Amino acid sequence: MVSDINVPTAMKNFIEELKWRGMYHQSVDGIETELNKGMAVGYIGFDPTADSLGIGNMVQIMTLLHFQKCGHKPIALVGGATGMVGDPSGKSAERNLLDEETLNYNIACQRVQLEQFLDFDCGENSAEIVNNYDWFKDFGFLDFIRDVGKHITVNYMKAKDSVKKRIDGDNKEGMSFTEFTYQLVQGYDFYHLWKNHNCLLQLGGSDQWGNITTGTEMIKRLGGGKGYAVTTPLITKSDGTKFGKTEEGNLWLDGKKTSPYAFYQFWLGASDDDAPGYIRIFSTQSKEELDALEATHQQDPARRILQNALADEITERVHGKTALELAKEASGILFKKEARKADFERLPDDLLDAVFKDVPQTTIPRDVVTSGTAIIDFLSDHTGFLRSKGEARRALKENSVSLNKKKVNDGYTVSEEDLVKGRFVFIQRGKKKQFIVNVE
């Protein structure tokens, strides 16, 4: 390795790194030796099924980042071609295909996000982004089945889990020829990168093992070389629900789809059981630093040191420092027990707007408030915060409704005095369900 100031990190053992981070699932033998020889090139593919990457994709992004931090060169592949076929892995039924325009848009969006994470200007191990559409667009069907298909047997393809489940499984759905062929397309990607980018490793989630090994098989048969595979385990939550989803659905990296505040809250809300595992994966801090942090956390779990560190680091990485500060500011105001109407009054308007941008809200005519409205009608009919009067009554009975951080009961009448800065009311049901009512 050249002694260049642009080379940020000394070579580290990537496999060791994955292991202590709990990100190692399985690998093809020999990869560790291969990586120890010096800088290597590895890649992960991303499926352009949406116009933003989600938190679920972050494990793979972090894998690439850790890979780069160990001194290797990461390639992120966006699946312009594979997206047109549809990966059957983990799917029990045939998928619908996206049209080309949508795919292109999705790819463009994802590309921008990937660029936030990886370092594209650090000398020889700078990251790269490639699109497999580039080498598939001119690859004709006949050429493909002659040059690629000929080398892989159907027997081999049928043995893959993703295929077997659909053909022989208990609830066999059948599968189209298109999806059956998918592994060849992804496999060929690996071969292409191996041949043209000197890429010897494909990384991915454990569900990708079958597709990756089809690639190594192709490298062996078509190129007479050796490709390697390393997979990461599925991230789980201690309560068994799916990681990266909330009530509202997927959490996205795109600030327009999932606000920085909601993003920050997701990580901050991690349970004690999950936090140590998450921070190992999603933080770039060293083992020593994280061990120390965890030890401090254990001494006084109530301070939620791990959750805070985790939320801070990831939110800043994805949304930037300013957005993080705002998210924290908002969290402080919306969650702190001592917060009162006066706290809202105190804040300057522009900051207040930024803080509340992420809280669901509605606007109602001013006279609803000024003329005095019963709290039940206010919560349901006028604002739609609660779905029905029945629900509003229930919530009030449970003593769970607060107006501007103050609990109210069902005899309460909303009046002009409840307006903060003369223009909005902040309501909550419990701690986490928050809402803003503006008047005009």
Next chain:
RNA sequence: GGGGAAAUACUCAAGCGGUCAACGAGGACAGACUGUAAAUCUGUUGGCUACGCCUUCGUAGGUUCGAAUCCUGCUUUCCCCA
């Protein structure tokens, strides 16, 4: 093609002519305790002008004083025989 069974709320699942807005479990939400954690305990989980009324048990009709419950058509799903 022939025969049989089933369809109930977010999910699973009771109910077999009135006492059913519909047992129970899970989930979800809230309260207490906390730390925006977990566990635990408690409450809620169709709507309303609310001791009453209205709409809901696949769908459309019918029988009946009265139907989620019985009958008929339709739709969908599952099973068995060809």
